[in-house]
Amino acid sequence: MRILITGGAGFIGSHLAEAYLENGDEVYIIDDLSTGSLDNIVHLREPYRKKLFVHVDTIMSRNMMLELVGTCDVVHHLAAAVGVEYILDNPLASITTNIQGTEIVLELCNKFKKRVLIASTSEVYGKHMHAPLVETDNIIYGPSSKFRWSYAASKLMDEFMALAYFRTTGLQVTVARLFNTVGPRQTGSYGMVIPRLVKQALRNEPLTVYGDGNQTRTFTDVSDVVWAFMRMVENKEAFGQVFNVGGIEEVSILNLAKRIIEACGSSSQIQFIPYDKAFGKDFEDMQRRVPGIEKIANLTGFDPKADLDVILTKVIRYMRSHLKE
Numbered sequence: 001m002r003i004l005i006t007g008g009a010g011f012i013g014s015h016l017a018e019a020y021l022e023n024g025d026e027v028y029i030i031d032d033l034s035t036g037s038l039d040n041i042v043h044l045r046e047p048y049r050k051k052l053f054v055h056v057d058t059i060m061s062r063n064m065m066l067e068l069v070g071t072c073d074v075v076h077h078l079a080a081a082v083g084v085e086y087i088l089d090n091p092l093a094s095i096t097t098n099i100q101g102t103e104i105v106l107e108l109c110n111k112f113k114k115r116v117l118i119a120s121t122s123e124v125y126g127k128h129m130h131a132p133l134v135e136t137d138n139i140i141y142g143p144s145s146k147f148r149w150s151y152a153a154s155k156l157m158d159e160f161m162a163l164a165y166f167r168t169t170g171l172q173v174t175v176a177r178l179f180n181t182v183g184p185r186q187t188g189s190y191g192m193v194i195p196r197l198v199k200q201a202l203r204n205e206p207l208t209v210y211g212d213g214n215q216t217r218t219f220t221d222v223s224d225v226v227w228a229f230m231r232m233v234e235n236k237e238a239f240g241q242v243f244n245v246g247g248i249e250e251v252s253i254l255n256l257a258k259r260i261i262e263a264c265g266s267s268s269q270i271q272f273i274p275y276d277k278a279f280g281k282d283f284e285d286m287q288r289r290v291p292g293i294e295k296i297a298n299l300t301g302f303d304p305k306a307d308l309d310v311i312l313t314k315v316i317r318y319m320r321s322h323l324k325e
C-alpha cells in the first residue's frame with residue numbers, strides 16, 4: 001500500500017513511517033519542518049530509498065497535496081501546530097495550519113475517496129477534573145482571551161469537519177484523540193514535558209515544574225500509538241468515530257520529575273515556576289488528563305505495552321546519546 005503521512009518528519013509521524021516501511025509499504029511524507037526535522041527520518045532514507053518519498057512542503061500547498069493524496073491509498077494526517085508553547089508563540093499560524101490544513105486534507109481525501117485518520121488531541125476535552133475522560137464527555141473551555149484554548153478549539157473543528165464529511169459523503173475517516181505521547185525523537189523545545197525534564201536532569205540543571213506540580217497526566221509510548229493508528233485506519237467499524245488513544249498510569253508532574261531525577265541518577269533539584277511566569281497571563285492548565293480507553297480496546301484490542309518506567313528508560317537512553325552539550 002501507499003501511505004501518505006502529513007507531518008511525517010515529526011516525532012509520531014517518523015515512527016509511523018518506520019512501521020509502515022518495515023511492513024513493506026511505500027511511504028510518502030509531506031512536512032514543512034516547522035517543528036519536525038529530517039534528522040528524524042535520516043536513518044530510513046538509505047534502507048528504504050525505493051519506498052520512502054519525502055516532500056519538504058506545506059500541507060497548505062493544495063497542488064502538492066492533490067498529487068500526494070491522489071497517489072496514495074491511505075492518509076494519516078498528523079501535520080499540525082503542536083505544543084502549548086508553540087501555539088502561544090505562533091497564535092495565528094497555528095490556527096490556520098490546524099483548520100485550513102485539515103480542510104485541504106479532508107477535501108482531497110473525499111475527492112479521491114481515500115481512507116484517512118485525523119490526529120486530534122486530549123486537549124479538546126478542556127478543563128475537566130474528573131477521570132477517566134470518555135469520548136462522549138462534554139467539552140469545557142476557558143475564554144477566547146486565553147489563547148491556549150485555540151489549539152483545543154482548532155482540533156475540535158477538525159473533528160467536526162471529519163465527522164461532517166463522514167455524515168455527508170461517507171468519507172472513510174477516523175479521529176484519534178491522542179493523550180500525551182512520548183518516545184525517542186520527541187523534542188522538549190515546544191513544551192513537551194518528559195523530554196524537557198529529562199534534558200534538565202541529564203544536565204544536572206533544576207527541573208522546572210509549572211504550578212504546584214499536582215496536575216496529573218498519563219503517558220503513552222509512541223510504539224503503542226503507532227500500533228493503534230495502523231489498526232484504526234483499516235477498520236471499517238472505526239469510520240465516522242472518535243477514539244481516545246492513551247496510557248493508563250496517572251502521575252503528577254511533581255512525581256514525574258522525582259522519578260526522572262532518580263532514573264537519570266541526577267543531582268538536579270526541582271524548581272517550581274508559576275504558570276504566569278512560564279506562559280504569561282493567557283494560560284490555564286488542565287489539572288487532570290486520564291483517558292478512558294475502553295472504546296479503542298474494544299475496536300482493536302489496544303492494550304498499551306509500555307508503562308511509565310519503560311517509557312522513561314527509552315527516552316533517557318535516547319537523550320543521553322543525542323544530547324548536545
Ligand SMILES: NC(=O)c1ccc[n+]([C@@H]2O[C@H](COP(=O)([O-])OP(=O)(O)OC[C@H]3O[C@@H](n4cnc5c(N)ncnc54)[C@H](O)[C@@H]3O)[C@@H](O)[C@H]2O)c1
Nearest residue numbers: 007010011012031032033034035036058059079080178181
Ligand atoms: N505528541 C503528543 O503528545 C500529541 C498529543 C496529542 C495530539 N498530538 C497530535 O499528533 C500529531 C503529531 O504530533 P507530534 O507530537 O509528532 O508533533 P511534531 O511537531 O513532531 O509533528 C508535527 C509535524 O507536522 C509538521 N507540520 C506542521 N505544520 C505543517 C504544515 N503546514 N505542513 C506540513 N507539515 C507541517 C511539523 O514540522 C512536524 O514535523 C499532531 O497532529 C498533534 O496535534 C500529539
